[in-house]
Amino acid sequence: MKTISLIVPVYNEEATIEVFLNETFVFYNNSINKSKYLLEIVFINDGSKDSTLSLLIENFSKYNNIHIVDFSRNFGKENALFAGLSYAKGDIVIPIDVDLQDPLIVISEMLTKYEEGFDVVLAKRIDRNSDSFLKRISANLFYDLYNSLVDVKLESNVGDFRLMDKQVVEEILKLKENQLFMKGLFNWVGFKTTIVEYTREERIAGSTKFNFLKLFKLALDGITSFSNFPLKLFLYFGLIIAVFSIVFGLKIIIEKIFFGISEHGYASLITAITFIGSIQLIGIGILGEYIGRIFLEVKQRPKFIVKKYYTK
Structure with missing residues (x-):
């Protein structure tokens, strides 16, 4: 028999815990061959401030296959996912959100592909109508x-919801970086991969903890984690501006020698100065992002701190 580990990061999800567990056990009892697969659920409490932890502990006392990793504070979903991989004991690992926007029935399709010999099964959303237009x-x-800048491409509309063989997880856990972009790490290790498609559902309860700024930061982390092209881009900008400057300088010399130079207004000069200045500031900002990542990496702080681990 093999064990399926569901990795479930939670942050202030008191409204969804009970529904998630009820739906998960109904699904396991009705849709999974229990003679082939056992189930464990690894919750990572990412510093919740509501009654999420107490609800988890209450259910921990009722079920033998629930484990709880309780962080000392909020470390973020990426770190919580990595912690879940670290504590999962299963032969098959599946990260999933507690809001059940990723339907449990898709796991059956994933297992079918796994039994066909695939190490990684990606769950691809074909309908995102449950998400806002923005x-x-x-x-x-x-x-x-991302895919235009990075060599190892991401499959579009694929989140953290996927099936991974234990060997895949072990290789991910060998990666030492502290600033995590888990979608990129999942993809970087490779292995034999296939896709199942599904329609994303509405949240069962509660509200999303991600806002636009958090998503923007995650996107920025993803690009700077796996590509140095933004740094190269400003070398290209500099070369282009240098060529234009040489051409413009030659034009002024020719006008001066052969035609006499006419008096020009200062508007074009100010425009050129502000344009080049803005490019420089953007370049310094991007350089700062990379330096900031180096600064955080060299300190080698732990990715997370576990206050208590609940297991049986």
Whole structure:
């Protein structure tokens, strides 16, 4: 028999815990071959401030296959996912959100592909109508931009919800970086991969903990974690501006020698100065992002701190 580990990061999810567990056990009892697969659920309490932890502990006392990793504070979903991989004991690992926007029935399709010999099964959303218009547009822009800059591409509309063989998880856990972009790490290790498609549902309860700024930061982390092209981009900008400057300088010399130079207004000069100045500031900002990542990495702080681990 093999064990399936569901990795479930939670942050202030008191409204969803009971529903998630009820739906999960109904699904396991009705849709999974229990002679082939056992189930464990690893919750990572990412510093919740509501009654999430007490509800988890209450259910921990009722079920033998629930484990709880309780963080000392909020470390963020990426770190919580990594912690879940670290504590999972299963032969098959599946990260899933507690809001059940990713339907449990998709796991059956994933297991079918796994039994066909695939190490990784990605769950691809074919319908994101449950997301806001802005979120759909920004997600598409992110995937297009990311894949244009990074060598190891991300499959569009694939989140953290996926099936991974234990060997895949072990390879991910060998990666030492502290600033995590888990979608990129999942993809970077490779292995034999396939896709199942599904329609994303509405949240069962509660509200999302991600706002536009958090998603923007995650996107920025993803790009700077796996590509140095933004740094190279400003070398290209500099070369282009240098060529234009040489051409413009030659034009002024020719006008001066052969035609006499006419008096020009200062508007074009100010425009050129502000344009080049803005490019320089953007370049310094991008350079600062990379230096900031180096600064955080060299300190080698732990990715998370576990206050208590509940297991049986």
